Amino acid sequence: MLLSDSxxxxxxxxxxxxxxxxxxxxxxxxxxVQKYSPEKGVYFGLPGGEQEAxxxxxxxxxxxxxxxxxxxxxxxxMLWVADYYRKRSGCKDVYRHIIDHVFQCELKGNYTPKNGPxxxxxxxxxxxxxxxxxxxxxxxxxxxxxxxxxISAAPSAxxxxxxxxxxx
Numbered sequence: 596m597l598l599s600d601s602x603x604x605x606x607x608x609x610x611x612x613x614x615x616x617x618x619x620x621x622x623x624x625x626x627x628v629q630k631y632s633p634e635k636g637v638y639f640g641l642p643g644g645e646q647e648a649x650x651x652x653x654x655x656x657x658x659x660x661x662x663x664x665x666x667x668x669x670x671x672x673m674l675w676v677a678d679y680y681r682k683r684s685g686c687k688d689v690y691r692h693i694i695d696h697v698f699q700c701e702l703k704g705n706y707t708p709k710n711g712p713x714x715x716x717x718x719x720x721x722x723x724x725x726x727x728x729x730x731x732x733x734x735x736x737x738x739x740x741x742x743x744x745x746i747s748a749a750p751s752a753x754x755x756x757x758x759x760x761x762x763x
Contacts, residue, residue: 606689607680614693615655616643616736617664617700618674620726626708627724628663630717630735634684639724640735641697644715656698664721665711671699677738695736 618641619626627639642663646655653670660668674697680690708721724732729740 607692610691612691612693613646614643614695615646615652615659616641616695616697617656617660617668618697619668619700619702621702621723623726624723625726625729626664626702627722628715628718629720629722630715631719632684632717635733637719638733638735639722639729641739642721643695643697646696652696653698656700660700661711662713663711663715663718664706665709666706667703668700669703671701673697674699675742677736677742679736679738697742 617626626642628642629637629639631637643656643659644663646652647658650658652673656670657668660666676697677695679693679695681693683689683691708723710718710721726743729743734740
């Protein structure tokens with residue numbers, strides 16, 4: 596859900612988190628990580644995670660793809676940047692400010708979806724999800740559907756500030 600200029604969640608966790616995501620598309624399918632948590636149930640997200648202090652954004656994408664997907668990727672252009680306010684699990688009205696950097700990526704060589712050697716703690720599997728089925732699943736990145744509808748827009752676009760609280 597897009598935030599208006601005047602609406603930012605009141606209680607923010609003090610640390611800003613810089614993250615990277617890999618947008619890997621083959622035909623009409625998107626490579627996604629299937630996750631599970633007791634609060635959310637089954638949900639899907641783009642592969643990726645937090646940038647470490649000693650690496651570039653591109654290096655972070657390569658590392659995250661190795662860890663979560665056991666895949667080597669070629670990094671393409673940055674597709675978009677989004678401010679994202681994610682509600683903290685078990686914390687009423689406390690949000691974490693995340694800056695998502697999403698890069699277009701291509702898989703190197705033949706790839707069969709599988710968990711990598713260091714999957715995300717909620718990660719269950721890696722799957723190809725048909726893009727037209729994304730409306731039917733719970734997404735970790737709530738702005739993804741809107742962004743896919745505008746994917747032909749200029750790359751490296753700042754797409755705004757979003758939050759994941761359906762009740763506000």
